[in-house]
Every structure is written in structure tokens, then in C-alpha cells.
Amino acid sequence: MNDTIQTLLDHRSIRSYTDKPLTNEQIQLIVQSAQAAATSSYVQAYTIIGIKDATKKEKLAELSGNQSYVAKNGHFFVFCLDLHRLELSAELEGATVEQIEQTLNSTEMFMIGVIDTALAAQNAAIAAESMGLGICYIGGLRNKLDDVSELLQTPNRVIPLFGLSVGHPANRSDLKPRLPLASVYHEDGYNQDKEQLFEQLRDYDQEISNYYSVRTNGARKDRWTEAMTKLLQNPKRLYIKRFLNDKKLPLD
Template sequence: MNTIIETIQNHRSIRHYEDRPLTDEQIKMIVESAQAAATSSFVQAYTIIGVKDPEKKKELALLSGNTHVEKNGHLLVFCADLHRHELVAEMEEVNVQQSLDTTENFMIALIDTALAAQNAAVAAESLGLGICYIGGLRNNLDGVSKVLNIPKYVLPLFAMTIGYPSKINDKKPRLPFEHIYHEDGYQTDSSILKKQLGDYNKIIHDYYMERTNGKRSDTWTKQMALKFKEPSRTYMKEYVQKQGFNKK
């Protein structure tokens, strides 16, 4: 195993950081690593907003419901971005309106952003920093858009807190390799899949029992069933389309 794979496989979410800001050099290195990610047809359909302003961090922490959004070494907000392609069209005097509205280009922007973000995460962790993705940013995207001055054809997807860890939790066990990796086609035998999930439940149950000294008894399937039992962020389709995405 080389050091890159070791860094990737040693990932865990960090939610407690030292009161120590990242340097501009570190930020530039992380963002340039994000930019080195693969991008569909060279579209580069994302923007990364770095947030240093303590008041803006505080507002975003309240909107996302995550206190470590306020207290970290640096905060990045990853946005799907087709606004620059609207500007490209103006510069080249080409009508791209119908294309910008399609589900395909919406997906390109989402995928490009996610690929860039994961490169940023690996880069940060390779520097000895910790990170945590903040999906809670989508709890109130209207509020986030006001704080960050987000224009049409830009969609804040998630934030990433980065910093020097002050507390490191044990790594959470992932789903079994055989459950994730299906060879030559999707495994559709439900009995096999449920057996794998049952075995995984035992691992997760033991993980939580050990981590909490017996105070938490939980399984993965129970967590997921409760998560998906009721729809969340049901305003999302309306907001996405208001921003110009995914109309066709």
C-alpha cells in the first residue's frame, strides 16, 4: 500500500479543530488539487467559495445546523456552476439557454463538483489536516445564497470544514467489499444482499457499542430506514429549478 492509498483509506470525518487558520499557501494547494480532478469534456462546471469572514461562518453554521462550520481552519463551499458558461455564450454570441436547462448538464455540474471536492479532501488530509463534508448546507439554500451572493445557474451543494484536528474518532467500518463491488452485472439476489447487510449490521453494532462504552446500540439498516422513512429538504426541486438547473 502506498502513501496515497493509505491517506484515502484512513479517512474519517473531523468535527473538532484547533483554533489555527490554514495559510494562504495551504488553501491554494488544496484548491489547485481540486482543479486537477477529472472534468466532463473540460467543462469545469464548479466554483469553490472560501469563507474566512467570522460572521459569515457563524451565519452558515446556523443555517446548516453544524457548529464546526463556524470553528475550523478554513471553510470551503462547493457549488455546481453553469453561470460562467452563460457568460461564455455571451462572449461567443451563441444561444445556449436550452442546453443549460437540461438534466444532462445539471448532472455534469454535480459530478464535476463532487470530483473536485474529493480531490480537495485527499489533498487536505495528505497535509495532515482533517475535513468534514457538510450536507446540512442544503437545509436552507435561500439563506446560504444570500450570505454568499449566489447568482442564477450556481447551486451550493455542500461545504467542507478543514483544519488541524483536536479530536479524532475511530474510523467507521464501510459496507463489505462484496456488497459494493458487483462483477459483470448487478447482483440482484436479494437473499445474498440481505445476508451481507445483516453481517454488516453486526459490525456496526459492535463499533457503536465500543465507541460509546455500551451507551449506543445501533445498526446500519436501522439508521438508513429511519433516514429514508420521511422525505427531507422537499423544497430542493423548486430551488434547483429556480436557479436554472434541471428544467428539461
């Protein structure tokens, strides 16, 4: 097993950091690593906003659901889907709005932006972890995107998708067991044998329940399927379609 694979398999979310900030060189290397990620048709449909201002970090922590590690870390990155740059490129080339609007508003272009951004972010995460740093993705930024967008001054067609806190770990959390390989890797087609899938989920439920029980000294014994069912029964962030429309992304 090489060092890259070991870094990948050793991933865990870090939510407690020392006060030591990242150096400018570390920040630059993380961003350059993000830019090295694969991108559909060379579109590079993302922008990364680094947050150094302590007041802005505190505000983002509040908007994300009062997550302290959004404010207290070595550096905070916000990964944004960015189709505004494409709009500017077309304007520079003399194209009219009518010529580009259907493509910019397409669900396919939105998916390209989301995928490009996610690939770049994962490259950044792996780069940071390879330096001995810890990371945690922050989906809570989407709790209040209107306020986040105003704070970061993002223009139309730019959507803050998630944050990434990075820093020197104050402590390391335990590795959380992932789904069994057979649940996520199917060969030559999707395995639709429901009984096999149920069996895999029951086994995973037991593993996760044991994990929580040991970690909390018996205070928690959550099953994975139980947690996912609660998630499905409590929809959230249903305003996002309206937000996308407001940001000139109606997704035709």
C-alpha cells in the same frame, strides 16, 4: 501500500479543530488539487467559495443546523455547481439565450455539474488529508439554500451543494466501518441474489452495532439498515426542486 492509498484508507470525518488557521499556501494547494480533478468535456462546472469572515462562518453554521465545526475550523470551503460561467462564455461568443437554454436546463448538464463538483471536492479533501489536516463534508448547507445563496451572493445557475470544513484536528475520531466489499463491488453485472445481499447486510448490521456499542459504552447499538430505513421514512429538503427552478435550472 503507498502513502496515497494509506491516506485514503485512513479517512475519517473530523469535527473538532484547533484554532490554527490554514495558511494561504495550504488553501491555494487544496484549490489547485481540486482543479486537477477529472471534468466532463472540460466543462469545469463548479466554483469554490472560501469563507474567512467569522461572521459569515457563524451564519453558515446556524443555517447548517448549528454545526459548530462549520464556524470553528482552519478554513471553510463551499463547493458550488456553476453553470453561470457557461452562460457568460456563450454570451462572450455571441450565442443567443435560445441557442443555449435547452442544454443549460437539461438534467444531463445538471448531472455534469454535480459530478464535476463532487470530483473536485474529493480531490481537495485528499489533498488536505495528505497534509495532515482533517476534513468534514457539510451537506447541511442544503437545509436553507435560499439563505445560503443570499449570504454568498450566488447568481442564477450557481447552486451551493455542500461545504467542506478543513483544519488541524483537535482529536481524531475512530474509523467507521464501511460496507463489505462484496456489497459495493460486483463483477460483470449487478448481483441480484437477494439472499446473498440480505446476508451481507445482516453481517454489516452486526459490525456497525458493535462499533457504536464500543464507541458509546453501550448507549447506542444502531444497525445500518435501521438508520437507512429511518432516513427513507423521513424525507427532507423537498423544497430543492423549487429552489432550482428559481435559480433558472428547471431541469427539462
